[in-house]
Each structure stands twice: as C-alpha cells, then as structure tokens.
Amino acid sequence: MKTAGGSDEAKRRAGERAAAAVEDGFVVGLGTGSTTAHAIRAIGRAVDDGLEIRGIPTSFQSRQLALEVGVPLTDLDAVDGVDLAIDGADQVVDDRDAAAFGALIKGGGAAHAREKLVDTAADRFVVVADPSKLTDRLERSVPVAVLPDAHSVVADRIRALDGEPTLRDAERKDGPVVTDNGNLVLDCAFGRIDDPDELATRLSGIPGVVEHGLFVGVADATYIGTDDGVEVRRY
Numbered sequence: 001m002k003t004a005g006g007s008d009e010a011k012r013r014a015g016e017r018a019a020a021a022v023e024d025g026f027v028v029g030l031g032t033g034s035t036t037a038h039a040i041r042a043i044g045r046a047v048d049d050g051l052e053i054r055g056i057p058t059s060f061q062s063r064q065l066a067l068e069v070g071v072p073l074t075d076l077d078a079v080d081g082v083d084l085a086i087d088g089a090d091q092v093v094d095d096r097d098a099a100a101f102g103a104l105i106k107g108g109g110a111a112h113a114r115e116k117l118v119d120t121a122a123d124r125f126v127v128v129a130d131p132s133k134l135t136d137r138l139e140r141s142v143p144v145a146v147l148p149d150a151h152s153v154v155a156d157r158i159r160a161l162d163g164e165p166t167l168r169d170a171e172r173k174d175g176p177v178v179t180d181n182g183n184l185v186l187d188c189a190f191g192r193i194d195d196p197d198e199l200a201t202r203l204s205g206i207p208g209v210v211e212h213g214l215f216v217g218v219a220d221a222t223y224i225g226t227d228d229g230v231e232v233r234r235y
C-alpha cells in the first residue's frame, strides 16, 4: 500500500480519531489510501467489540481491507443515506483566509471517482491527513479519470486550460493505470491553482472526463494527525 509522505504514526492518529466518531447503526463511507486504512482497521476492531455498522468501500483496496478486518459491507443502492465518510487526501488547503479553505486534491490512488460519489453522499465527510498534506494553495497535479477512448481529446482540452496532462503509467504492468471502473488517469499539472472551484467546473464540463480529483466545498472537517496528537479543522 502507498505510504508516501508523512509519518505512519501521524496517519494512524488521524485515522483512529475519525474511526472514534463512528456510532452504532452508522453507514460509513470507507475511503482509500494508507491513512484511511488505519480508520478501517480501527472500525474493524470496534466491530469485533460489538459496534453495528455497515461500510461502503470506495475502491477494491478499501473493500479488501474491510473484508479482512470484518467490517460488514453494503452499497449506495441499498441504503437510505451515508452518515459519515472518512477519506484521505493528497493536498488540503489549510489557509483560513483562502476562499478554498478545506478544498482538496484527491486521486493519488486513482479512486477519486468512487470516493467523490461516496464522500458527497455522506451527511458528514471527514478528511484524515498528516501535516505533509497541508498547503496554502493547491498545486499538485490534479488526477482526471477519463474514458479510455477519450484520453487524447481530453488531454488536448486540458492543454487548452493551460494544464500539462500526463497519462499515469502502471507499475508492474505495461501501459497505463486502469482504475477500478476501467478508466485511465491523466495527472494534470496546472501550477498553483488560485481558483479550484472554477477549475473544477471547467474540468467537469469536458466530454470524456469521468471525474477529477478537485474536491471543493465537500469536506466538513480535517483531522490532522501529528506525532503527538490530532488537530481538527472544521469548515
């Protein structure tokens, strides 16, 4: 599992703090990545101790981990709503004076399409992160999941928005990353993103784009694990 950036101890603190917010009877969105994995394991331990919840995984990875640790699973079609979603992020705007305070870039694990579906369906969406994810302005490449047939035309449209798209290569497989839903991923560098909301609208308007990794106005809070505690930002 990818663990780049930030200490695993900080990730564990953030994940376990979020898991502690899960209440009996909850339907919980289970995000993807190394930080959320700590939350899923903690939820699994709570289920062992009698907590009754159902989880909705956002990826093959989170589904497998949930099954391994005994978290009962369901899906969006089978529930009336999602009480809480817990998910990681690649960058989080942590400038209280910025209009985009709390905006995220996600998709480092190429799971952002299902993550956005589940995270936005939740009554409450909590981001779990370590301090390496915090930034004044978003500036990492934005993952854009595209229909396979559309990757070159979408890449042209990204260039027209002054972005530099790179088709994400797979590791230990020839060719590109193929997402859990059979899409390809363009990692799109835009430099510093001053208005993520506007960029998000433009990206969503490109035919062939399945979903992009800008999450603007979606998170309710971020739990930031540090080496000696957890800081909470509320939006």
Ligand SMILES: O=C(CO)[C@H](O)[C@H](O)COP(=O)(O)O
Binding pocket: 002, 003, 004, 031, 032, 033, 034, 035, 036, 087, 088, 089, 090, 105, 106, 107, 108, 109, 110, 111, 112, 115
């Ligand atoms: O968006 C994601 C997957 O698509 C992850 O949540 C994001 O990449 C953070 O992962 P990690 O907690 O391993 O740093």
